[in-house]
Amino acid sequence: MQQSMPLGDAQATSSQHPLMGEQKDIRYYGSQARSLLNSPDSTGMPFWSINPYVGCAFGCAYCYARYAHRFVMERGALTADGIEGEAAEVLPPWLAFERRIFVKRNAADVLRRTLRDRGSAAGAVQRGETIVLGTATDPYQPAERLFRVTRGVLEVLAEAKGLKLVIITKSPLITRDLDLLVRIAQRSTLTVHLSLITLDRELARRIEPRAPTPESRLRALRRLSAAGIEAGVNIMPVLPGVTDRPDALAALVRRIAAEGASHVNPSPLRLRATARARYLPFLAAEFPHLVTRYADAYAHSHEMAPGYRDGLRRFMKQLCAEVGLQYGTPDERAFEPRAGTAWMVDDATPDPTPPPAVAQLELLTAS
Ligand code: SF4
Incomplete structure (x- = not known):
């Protein structure tokens, strides 16, 4: 992506959310975080x-994190075209999420203060409760080249010890911070989850239009592993009928193993309201032959039917066993969903039944 230098605050158009920079059609606005560590509660x-x-x-067409953006836009009295009252094109909320990025300029300072204050948040993370960096944004998206907020956060975390840190990203930019990652891994437990749902570059471009290529993510995986960082791959979400061909998943898992990953963490698509609002129109435009089948499959639930989920889990476990990869995240207990929630990890209990026939996986896959 072509880059421009950040704009100074002198060019700000709003004191609350100053315009900090632009990259082509993306605008960056400054934001002052009151707190940085979001609690489980x-x-x-x-x-x-x-x-x-x-x-x-x-x-990404399947992204569920757009809800967070809308909240900030409304709280900051911004419209989708930027600063309230500005004459500009109006972006729909789902697109504003991708083109109007808020930069938490004081993130490192806030985190340092939180950890020094020895309040409940500091106590919890210093007792080893897991911190996940990048649950509702990619911490290494293009903005990070300009603003280095994630690097600032890692510098603070590198001062601590005994933490359990997980980083989720699609970007090879994470390797820029190898020095810090190695330092953190020496003092704390660190796991990197690279997200990758397909090896097919063209398919990835349709689904994740501005994310780094699959090859570049795999190169990053190799570099992280070679540096001694525990790194695996989130195959999330597996998109029924789009990325769930058994031969494609098998090739993906084998390649991930060849690049030195420690684990694979797969999960089928969940379609809650925010993701549904963007993904279903995307599906109609890009994969119209699947529209009716998705309407049926997700008519009464945000999840695929148990038969599909079980079939996928068994199939992926079998693949992982064949290539010597751990199935699921290395720290399963830290990710166990609370009652009423479900996020990253599928059921990791042993399967009493034999692996299913491959045909079960092809529930939605077009032949
Ligand atoms: S990289 Fe993650 S946060 Fe960013 S759009 Fe894709 S799914 Fe959403």
Whole structure:
């Protein structure tokens, strides 16, 4: 992506959210975070989370994180075209998530203060409760080249010890920070989850239009593993009928193993309201032959039927066993969903039944 230098605050158009920079059709606005560590109670997720940005330029069609962006836009009295009252084109909320990115400029300072204050958040993470960096944004999206907020956060975390840190990203930019990652891994437990759902570059471009190519993510995986960082791959979401061909999944898992990953963490598509609102129109445009089948499959639930989920889990476990990869995240207990929530990890209990016939996986896959 072509880049421009950040704009100074002197060019700001709003004191609350100053315009900090532009990259082609993306605008960056400054944001002052009051806190950075989101508690499990506030998110419903079974871990602490940090998001250095609000919004994400990678623009994945299945992204569920768009809800967070809308909240900030409304709280900041912004319209989708930027600053309230500005004459400009109006972006629909789903597109504003990708093109109007909020940069938490004070993220490192806020985190450092939180950890020094020895409050409940500091105590929890210092006792080893998991922190996940990048649950509602990609911490290494293009903004990070300009603003280095994620790097600032990692510098603070590198000062601590005994933490359990997980980083989720699609970007090879994470290897820029190998020095910090190695330092963190020496003092704390660190796991990197690279997200990759297909080896097919053209298919990936349709689904994740501005995300780095599959090959570049695999190169990053190799570099992380070679540096001694525990790194695996989130195959999330597996898209029924689009990326769930058994031969494609098998090739993907074998390639991930060949690049030195420690684990594979797959999960089928979940379609809650926010993701549904963007993904279903995308499906109609790109894969119209699947529209009716999705309407049936997700008519009464945000999840695929148990038969599909079980079939996928068994198939992926079998693949992982064949190539010597751990199935699921290395720290399963830290990711166990709280009652009423479900996020990253599928059921990791042993399967009493034999692996299913491959045909079960082809529930939606077009022949
Ligand atoms: S990289 Fe993650 S946060 Fe960014 S658009 Fe894709 S799914 Fe959403």
